Amino acid sequence: MRWWGGWGWGWYSRGGRYWRYGDDAHAILRTRYARGEITKDQFDQMMRDLEQHP
Numbered sequence: 797m798r799w800w801g802g803w804g805w806g807w808y809s810r811g812g813r814y815w816r817y818g819d820d821a822h823a824i825l826r827t828r829y830a831r832g833e834i835t836k837d838q839f840d841q842m843m844r845d846l847e848q849h850p
Contacts, residue, residue: 821846 822843829839 825834825839825842825846828834829836834842
């Protein structure tokens with residue numbers, strides 16, 4: 797039932813704050829870049845893509 801409790805509407809609670817799905821995508825990209833899994837060019841392009849298609 798978690799889907800109905802917020803996931804289905806694109807929101808969920810984390811530590812008393814509300815986040816959108818896109819925020820997780822940004823965090824994942826930052827983590828992958830920090831770990832060296834993607835290049836700066838890849839990171840920049842993916843971030844631009846996320847900004848264009850929230």
